[in-house]
Amino acid sequence: MEGTTIRYPDVSSVIVGVDGSKPARQAALWAAAEAVRRDRPLHIVHAADTDSRVLYLSADSVEQVRQAGRGLLDETAEAVATGYPGLHVTTEFSRSDPVSSLHRAAGLHGTIVVGNRGLGGFKSLMLGSVGLKVAAGAKTPLIVVRGVENGTEAGAVVVAVRDEHDLECAQYAAREAELRKASLRLLHVWNILQSVGNVVTMLDNIDDIAGEQVEKLKAVTAQIRDEFPGLRVQADAEKSRSVAGVLVEASNQADLLVMGGRRSPGYMGPTLGRVTHTLVHHAHCPVLLVPRHGPEPGSES
Structure with missing residues (x-):
């Protein structure tokens, strides 16, 4: 591709x-471990975004940026090779912006990994603006690397399950749990205020509503146990005013938190739903967003 120095990544x-x-x-090293687990190559991308600034940069400046970018790629690839000597690694220096560069590199089957913040990020728990844009527009699985500084492993994968529309996401989480030799926890959180709306009389039917929520979880759990008989599976249904709060708390005891990538159409294009947005900012472990295919029954509230 013109304008890009690239060794093409494997399709997956x-x-x-x-x-x-x-x-x-940290994200690169975590991604290397993930590539080894999946028996997939690792493709490292540095997007310098010089094309958008070509009118403001001299040829010498562009060359300096290119050399610095290539140096960063070589240094990162060397660090990965030291820790994971058998891993096949490719690198790419892109003159495009980071968001489109990562989406293009992932193609139809790659898995994107981003750090929890970049050079321009605040020194806090917040995901950077580039990471948010990559996550919101991703059409392939995306992982936000969070909470890996302590190096501990909980031996569990947690997946958020709402109903049968989350079965594909639960299946993906089950495969991730198998790769990690971990257990799988299916967690259904329902908001009583959201369920009853403003109709106070519906509070009389709260037991029926709770029963319906549990049945949805049971149906997905039964299918997962059927498809993955060797996997340790736990299913929990919790009632709370804050779905995001329960999931963030659950991430304290997880190696990976898996969510279906529900998105809402925004004025500036696709955006993450509120619960997902909270998790990629505040979860205590890496967050895997699994894209959805086909029509959605409703956007995330």
Whole structure:
């Protein structure tokens, strides 16, 4: 491709973006471990975005940016090779912006990995603006690397399950749990206020509503246990005013938190739903967003 120095990734590579920040380097090393688990190549991308600034940069400046970017890629690839010597690694220097570069590299089957913040991020728990845009527009699985600094492993994968529309997401989480030799926890959280709306008389039927929520979880759980008989599966239904709060708390005891990537159409294009937005900012473990295919029964509230 013109304007890009690239060694093409495998169609199912794990794709990670690096920008010289510590979180990006942590994400690259985490992505390398993930690639080994999945028996997939690792593709490291540095997007310099010089094309959008070509009118403001001299040829010398562009060359300096290119050399710095290639140096960063070589340094990251060397660190990965030291930790994972058998892993097949490719690198890409892109003159495009980071968002489109990562989406393009992932193609139809790659898995994108991003750090929890970049060079321009606040020193807090917040995901950077680039990471948010990559997550919101991703059409392939995307993982936000969070909570890996302590190096502990909980031996569990948690997946958020609402109803039968989350079966594909639960299946993906089950495969991730098998790869990690971990247990799987299917967690259904329902908001009583959301369920009854403003009709106070519906409070009389709260037991019926609770029963319906549990039945939805049971149906998905039964199918997962059927398809993955060797997997330890736990199913929990919780009632709370804050779905996001329960999931963030659950992430304290997880190696990976899996969510279906529900998105809402915004004025500036696709955006993450409120619960997903909270998780990629505040979860205590990596968050895997699984894209949805086909029509959705409703957007995330």
